[in-house]
Amino acid sequence: xxxxxxxxxxxxxxxxxxxxxxxxxxxxxxxxxxxxxxxxxxxxxxxxxxxxxxxxxxxxxxxxxxxxxxxxxxxxxxxxxxxxxxxxxxxxxxxxxxxxxxxxxxxxxxxxxxxxxxxxxxxxxxxxxxxxxxxxxxxxxxxxxxxxxxxxxxxxxxxxxxxxxxxxxxxxxxxxxxxxxxxxxxxxxxxxx
Numbered sequence: 001x002x003x004x005x006x007x008x009x010x011x012x013x014x015x016x017x018x019x020x021x022x023x024x025x026x027x028x029x030x031x032x033x034x035x036x037x038x039x040x041x042x043x044x045x046x047x048x049x050x051x052x053x054x055x056x057x058x059x060x061x062x063x064x065x066x067x068x069x070x071x072x073x074x075x076x077x078x079x080x081x082x083x084x085x086x087x088x089x090x091x092x093x094x095x096x097x098x099x100x101x102x103x104x105x106x107x108x109x110x111x112x113x114x115x116x117x118x119x120x121x122x123x124x125x126x127x128x129x130x131x132x133x134x135x136x137x138x139x140x141x142x143x144x145x146x147x148x149x150x151x152x153x154x155x156x157x158x159x160x161x162x163x164x165x166x167x168x169x170x171x172x173x174x175x176x177x178x179x180x181x182x183x184x185x186x187x188x189x190x191x192x193x
Contacts, residue, residue, distance in 0.1 A: 058155035059085045060144040070132050070163040075106050078130065078140060078159060083123040086146045086153070090116045094143040095128055103138045103161070104131050135164030 060082055067077040082093060094112040097103050105111065106129035115124045132138060138161045145154035174188040 059146065059153045060091075060155045062142050062144065062155075062157045062159070064159050066161060070161055072132050072135060072163060075129050075131050076161070078128045078161070080126040080128060080142060080159075081123050082126065082142075082144055084117060084144075084146065085122070086148070087122075088117050088119055089146050089148075090114050091124060092145045093124070093126060094145075096141040096143065097130070098139065098141065102132070102134050102136070103140070104133060105129070106131060130161070132161065132163040137162050 063081045063083070065079045067079060070076045080093075082091060084091060092112065092114050095105070095109070096111070097105065109129050113126065115126070117124050128140060128142075130140060139158040140161060141156060141158050143154065143156045145152050174186045176184055177187050179185050
């Protein structure tokens, strides 16, 4: 009889322990945890400037931050920080877009500005407002130059701006064939027959 009581007490203790045990091992618990996680507030993302690399040894370094989400037809602002190794000399900063059918400047956006860093700083801040005209990866070219006693020193970087989720569709031209050396080559054909 004592043994039966011991067995019953042991079973009750096991049952109670199972009720209070970590229930993350069950599929229902995993689904509930995922639902809690998706409803949780995402951590705050710290915005920072991304670097647009230029020529190594160039007297300028351009970092940028695209403000907001670029949308076709809506103005978007790009904050630029142009760092210089040339001291407080005036910098000429110019903006160019290669394909006006893909992206345009806002009407009030100057294409070229001359700015000088403050006496105790080695950078200038600029804002450029552009208007994307299509989805895909677009580029804003930023040219920076400074006049020195030995002439002009300059640098150009391309700032990538991703509009929408899709990228450019690469259209393949011609046919891929194997040449006599076993190399794959693309043969272009004239389709005007």
